Amino acid sequence: TPIDGVPTDLRSFATIGQRGVRLLLADSTNAERTGYVPSEVTVGERLDEIVSHAEGRILVACFASHVHRVQQAVDAVVRDRRKFAFIGRSMLRNSEIAMDLGVLDIPEGSLVDLNELVDMPDSQTAIISTGNQGEPFAALSLMAAGEHRSISLSEDDTVIISATPIPGNETRVSRVINNLYRAGVKVFHGRNTHVHVSGHAAAEELKTFYNVVRPDALVPVHGEYRHMVANAALGREMNIPEVEICEDGDMVVLEDGELRVERGAIAAGYVYVDGTEVGGADSIIRDRRHLADDGVLIVTIGVDFSTGEILIGPDIDSHGVTTDDDDLHAIIKERVEQSVASLEVPIDPDHLRTRIRNSAMRAVKKTVKRRPVVLPVVIEV
Template structure:
């Protein structure tokens, strides 16, 4: 088994007739999925998604894949294939299209429809797109693509088989093997087996649930729980889920219809996505069940159901604002029921529990994954992965989509079924498939690209470190005026602090040591304002650390007058 090596060098030129695979996101994290395939000097991209920020990345809206390694070769991209419509697979596409707007987009009907609305939000014109269906084959340059139906937590998901002169690659995208899907569309294991008989040279497999034994429960298994919630609730019901989880919304609509309730959507992305899914026939709305939220508000509470965004505790989402009682028109009342019908994405736990506590404080009964079976995963568990390895019989395996522990668990499953060559890679590691053997060939730079408001890529890790310091320790500013003729301090130090417990009186003891340190520095010939500011920073930093055990940001200003 190949393991990542921290000292990998820039990859050498690709061997003639070889296929190069470079993951730019999604390996070592859950999100930001993007993989670049290179053959005969042409490129194919599979997925282009975002990663959502965690608590240690304050102020960041989104995290994008790093396009640097392909930026000077975007003219060689034959197509961008999108396996399904989740944000972690399509969300970064507008940012890529800003750099080359005519990349052909390939995906299923629902996936491209969801992306189309996103492009319009970004005020980008829709580029050439190819709507494909399961079983279809289409070629782009040297890449011959075949699409395979897979089951996931969003309709119309596809795996993609990529044929080149270097061999056959099968990329599952996100998938599971639900045998009782709500839409009747199961993962096409027959196609997987057929491709296996043809000979799969490299199998890229979803790793998210590789640590979970057995099989992922069916979507239908939670229908009785949702029904129970509707039976037991005597006031308004609020259901929070992902804005793209069409299957979950379908279950809520059906339950509302059975129990005589009306449904309204809350949250811009929820309204938009459900309208798209309904128009295309992926969401079947019982007659008269969905109404405008204003019409819903006029009904008795026991007739109301709200379907909302915010199941991950996102600060600006509808549910978070409801929990804080700052929503425009939805206010929690004693006895309301809130159903969080989603999983917890790693890193979001604190935010979600903060929302749950906020809702409970106002008297809501909160039903969530911790106390009821209200969500099932959209990813294949260990039993399903073993099944796939046995029918595909791949020569090489590259686990994708997951944190390191997920990739390693998936690799162990592959080896247990007899796969001899399993490559463990992380973002930026280059894997070459040459003469039927996959191996790590080097590494390209592949950092996080942060989106902060309208700024893309301008915020660095150093900026985030400063933000964390400001958030945790506050800051101290010191202003000192030095007479340019005498070289003596003529005014100050004037010291101000914010975000910590230090007040004006706290700084009396340090003012004279600042003046003394500046006098010594100037006497030694250090008259440069930057050097003098560093002197002030050292003196104040040492004092505040020793005296108050704090490490705030220190902002010294030395003015010569």
């Protein structure tokens, strides 16, 4: 029962299946979930109930791409005779596109600019925003942290997070919800009331689809590995002849009527974007992790290479190594001076840098049990 009255066209899928489907790639996100996903319409009923009982301002956070959910949020606040505004770049962009295409119906005069909305009584207003996954710079996260430039939350506000966390986002979403509670607002979300239904097919829906399409082969996609394993089990239960579980980098080959999987055929993984560079070297990432874990230590020294006499420093500067800098720096300075004094003259600059790095590293490890990045700066005087 979709809210636009257009149900899934299983007849057309069956027609495609009759022509023959060699390979089906199917979403696995809810493959572990038994039964069927409730109708989207049921969410609208709960939204209506919450909005009608709210005393102050209403804030609804949902996926900007979920036009039906945005429509239900709009319908709920308009029925309560509220004006509303969209917040968030993707929400503004997607709602504009949806309105242009005629798939988002907004009654005339109900949508206002945010600058106009903030001057209205809270009991007559609502905001539909992004940020349901706890994105750090999304509108809801900024409001929860008290950092939004236009909206400050009050105890009469009601926040509806019309979503559940995507696997991996649980901590960020929980942080936002905790901050909302600290602000004193009422919070409704997908784990404490029925304000969300999944858009991903549950097990019985997947089995129905497999029975309609009847593919020759199935490769589960979109989900964690355990979800794809569950989806593969459903495929085998529905007697799909070939079922393969693949990971990033695997290549599925259809050739001469046969299907085969070439494991790890393509290099796949994270692609790092660093300023203007794309695909940074692993060594750079390792160095930055090292800096983050153990800090950095800089030793600056000026030496007469011909005599071995120290004329400048050694000066020690450290970041992220210890809170007791002075004592550690004194120990490092003494060890570096001893190391320089033991070198034969004339001093080789590369040998000097290595000796400084090693002596400083040993001093730090013995004193605070850490291994910072040591950068020797040697000046020939």
